[in-house]
Amino acid sequence: MSQTIAPTHATPPAPEPEEDLAALAARHGLTVSGARPTLPQYVGQLWSRRHFITTFATAKLTSQYSQAKLGQIWQIMTPLLNAVVYFFIFGVLLDTKRGVPDYIPFLVTGVFIWTYTSSSVTVGTRAISGNQGLVRALHFPRASLPLSLVLQQLQQLFFSMCALVLILVGFGQYPRFHWVLAIPALFCQSLFCAGISLIMARLGAKTPDVAQLMPFITRVWMYTSGVMWSVQKLTSGHQDIPHWVVMALRCQPGAVYIDIMRYALIDSFHGSQLPPHVWALCLGWGLLFFCGGFVYFWRAEESYGRG
Template sequence: MQQSTSGTTVTLDPDSGLTATELAERYGLAVSGARPKLLAYLRQLWSRRHFIWAYASARLISTYTNARLGQIWQVLTPLANAGVYLLVFGLLLGTSRGIDNFIAYLCTGIFIFTYTQQTVTTAARSIGDNLNLIRAVHFPRATLPLTAVLVQLQQLGPSIAVLAVIMLVTGEGIDLSWLLVVPALILQTIFGTGLAMTVARWAARTSDLSQLLPFVTRTWLYASGVFYSFDRLPADMPDWVVAVLQANPMAIYIDLVRYAMMDSMGGDPPAYLWPAAAGWAVVMGVVGFVYFWRAEEEYGRG
């Protein structure tokens, strides 16, 4: 029997007694679409970095193609959300009591939380929405959730610019501490990337996850101190509940940005915030990436 590999024709002897695996090793054959080693996988992704960025930019532009206001919705959407929460929680329920500059406090929470929320939501659809591409072209599947992360990162830029204006309008002064927003967002992005890859693998197996995610992220929103302060929780609340709320990664990233941009927060952030933010980023980033990579051969099947 003759077999062609890499343009070279070789003769396979069916009576040689070798197994299919041994024959493949002898003639340098490999399984199509097999999962590469982790370092090789990282190199493949790095070699496609320009494509991933261009693809993310194209996806962002196409998102607002049919909207009359176009990409202005990148800013209007979080502002509208902040307005609704200001009305409900700030004015009607009074969670603003005791919080200096509640408008800036609330907008920071909404903008920063929305970044991760949208990252996870879009990453959950990244495999299912691209099944035809996955089945037709061989490429690192992590490209798809990474694209989802970059789309939301590009959307975050205008939101941070608007947040800076809100800070100035509400009386917060420009300070060198504003530069700390950059490392805070870098850590949040690493955390969000790992979480996005984890959710992308789950959603690839269970399409119903996309329907459940809005309820999960809404609960997460309420537990992240977006429109209230943990310092003003009821005195009879168990200590372990307070500890869990304070360890919430989104509450940590939100507070880092608040302390960086708001003098009204009253000084330096608590000592645990930066180590906790770095710890969440490293653990979630590494675990999420490896978890997604381990299922590389499964995406697009079924």
């Protein structure tokens, strides 16, 4: 007779507890892909890419008008044509030149300096969203993009300043020692432009519709910055305007950088037309926006190019 042997079911050994994945990764020196570096590390990474920033800015500037027959001449012609249009509309039709000596140097200086500010806002808005292929393909500090685009606008401003010098001389504003003040003024304005470009780059990366809204905001900002008229003379003729509104218009960064450049370059623009503590405002706006904008952009570093 055959004997039936009942199968035995051996209890499998209990699995060893899995090691915590974070601890395992840390033990082997693994880090999260695309993790945000510390702020000092981020600054060091940007400094190591300084040649890329300058080269990218120059390449963008060179290719900007490469398809136009006049080429790089448009770097000077564009702000000049804007100044001609503003002179006809505001200086002639609306007669805002009344009571403003040396109105053409006054207007052209305002247009050129304002163009630097407004262009930095515009290019900053599309710095990340307009370069998604580059952002997703390569690993580099993303702040390189808005900073390089602001540097491109600064390079373009230098071309415009050459034309501005010729216009100033043509209207009797000859070089003098006071023109040296334009250097620290442009430095502070560049800090401000870099900071606001970083802020707009983060906003534009998350909400592309911001790029459609910014032209309207910058247009209102331009009208309140005294590009085409003297804010001081305009507000002094309206006693019903509250004093705090007048000071807000005179002390906001768009007006500060325009007026301080006019003070540096135009003989008839006197210090009495500047807001109080203008140099403190000039440096303060630059440092506030650059430091704040840099930290604000850095805090979202790991999210750019995703989604």
